[in-house]
Amino acid sequence: MADVKVFDRLKGGLYGVAIGDALGGTTEFMSVKEIEEKHGFLTEIIGGGVWRLAPGEVTDDTMMTLCVADGILLQPRQPLDSIGEKFLEWYETRPKDVGNIIRYAIEHYEGNWFEAALYTDQMMGQSAGNGSLMRCLPAALAYPGLAEAEHIARLQSRMTHYDSRCDEACAIYTRIAYRLLQGEELRDALWTEVKGTEYEPALTVPPNCEPGGFVVHTMLWVVYLLATSTDFEQVVQRAANLGGDSDTIGAIAGGLAGIYCGYAGIPARYAEAIMIRERLDETAAALMDIRQGSNGQVIQAGG
Template sequence: MNFMLNKIKGALFGFAIGDALGGTTEFLTKDEIKKRYGYVKEIIGGGCWNLAKGETTDDTAMTLAVARGILKNPAEAVEAIGEEFLKWYASGPKDVGIIISTVLRHFNDGNWFETAKKAHYEYLGEMTAGNGSLMRCLPIALAYKDIEEVEAITRKQSKMTHYDSKADEACIIYNRVAYHVLHGKDLKEAIRDEIKGTIYDLALNGETPTCPPSGFVVHTMHWVLYWLLNSDSYLDVVIGATNEGDDSDTIAAIAGGLAGLACGYDRLPREYVDVLLEKDEIERVSTQLGRESGA
């Protein structure tokens, strides 16, 4: 397996493992996790969505939808990604975030950006800075060779559902880090370079965030950065995020995507990869993204 494909597979499998782990503890507090599970180190399913062992959530589903949309039409990705979103929504998934479900439910005029704007002002009380676009944006950094194109498409895919600029700003920082790591930069170095001078540079002090690990994109990003900058291995990242609770599936997935990208597929623990119910689809999409990126 060549260098780039190893990185791409590491990113998507690393993401899905974090999602499957964190899905067990989502919406629980740290104390509730301890009482119910002790300390979650394995993919066991269950949780609020009654997941099967190895089942992932909307985080992985929407990430794969973004990837499939890009693969379908990389030149006009927004339209193709939107088609994948609507197909997924029509399948009746267990979990769809409030912001995303509102936009998908009201999408009927062919314009994602206008629908997201309308949802922001008319239905969601101008509260669209959730982490739902951050959780799905990683395939863009894996597919495109030019960083300016990565940034432009990353912003557009966020604006499809999340009108608040805090959401797309987080996505761009995240995908800039991913792009540089994919092209050989050290993960922690890339993070430090990209967050310096931003609202996230508090993460550079290494202290535990004072905000909850919630679905507000700024809170999510703070916790993602914390785990990535203060962990020594892939499993430290995803298991740490899993046992923090609250929006643990999304934080473990987002952090796990970058951690898996950094270590590569060949260094992910096989027992976690093999238990994933969607491993064949993740393998297929990863391989196709590798071809798209020239791997």
């Protein structure tokens, strides 16, 4: 029999990503002043924005999260090849929103994802974006062993983002998610995993940086929103009203907030607004099956 509490948290995590993404997609690339002038304080999923989203439509944040999930479901012991196949399939659909680093890595992939990531870093002069952090949650959801989950979170990051700050952020995020899935309090989980890192000040002080695509800045805002908000709604709403890379910050913060409150704790109007609800439901159930069937053995690197 499924552990209802764990499944509710797992499903809440997936929906949290999608809701933060869909809500923040309306305000992506806008300034705080522009948001205030057009929306006041955005609280509802209305679509629009630079990508002309339908209400409840999600962007690359959610879709790449599902690519990682689908890849794990296909080959849970060594998922990198199947994750990569899902990246390529998704890219062939010509999605509206694709991060520059991810686009470059996919377009220059020639059979080895780690080489594509290195080449991207060399040619672009950097690869410290937030695109691997936004999609890493399925590793924590699928594998009950922390070593497995963190290992896969790091590896999926290195497929497109060569900069070590990216896979380190993914590892911290995965460890927080792991603690939340065990039922820990949100602030306790944050404190335990963030103390002693460059993200510790954000537990109490607003980040002194723009909410852009640099992975360190993104993680600072995620930590701050989670540590200083009172509930799921406040997390995703505050993320959306930051502007900048609001959909990605909303997706990342929303994923952890969704685990913490569980699907049952997410406002129904948000969950019901998401256009891909059936796919999220199916993915959550399949990830739970993988989680229950895992033997806890650490998966080895695929290359």
